[in-house]
Amino acid sequence: MMNYDVKFGVIQSSVLSPFLFALYLDDIWNDGKLISSSYVIVHADDILLISSSVCELQRTFDACERELM
Secondary structure, eight states: OOOOOOOSSOOTTOTTHHHHHHHHHHHHHHTTOSOTTSEEEEETTEEEEEOSSHHHHHHHHHHHHHHHO
16 A cells, blocks of 8 residues: 655545535535526535536536636
């Protein structure tokens, strides 16, 4: 087994990963930075975006990209 130092973030499969991911994303949804007519489902470290049209989905995706980069 290899040992290495984690400089930032959390180790994958860490018990804290889902909690910290949700905490990080909470700011985005509470500030209304995402398109309100889209549905966003978050589980562990995954995001599912659901929209009524391709254009709406692209706007939501672009908003996520801006906030998460």
